[in-house]
Amino acid sequence: DVMDAAYCSKELHDHCRELGHVPLIDHNPRGGEKEHFEPGDEVRYRERTVAERTNARLKDEFGGRNIMVKGHAKVMSHLMFGLL
Numbered sequence: 001d002v003m004d005a006a007y008c009s010k011e012l013h014d015h016c017r018e019l020g021h022v023p024l025i026d027h028n029p030r031g032g033e034k035e036h037f038e039p040g041d042e043v044r045y046r047e048r049t050v051a052e053r054t055n056a057r058l059k060d061e062f063g064g065r066n067i068m069v070k071g072h073a074k075v076m077s078h079l080m081f082g083l084l
Contacts, residue, residue, distance in 0.1 A: 001025070002048040024048075058082075 062082035
């Protein structure tokens, strides 16, 4: 489970482990000292940021925020029109 610092809580870490997942949640220092990832986990966490940047660009620059159609084919068509 890969999440940003907004989801940093002990309860969420514990729940992810109960499900058998490995939580990669960025630490929110909340006035304390920031904890860093292990080197291998850092590489896996960077993959999340690439996906989030892509989704943000689709929403902000290509009209993905205002899609008013239903169905995956129509949504994909509207996103592709925005990219054009």
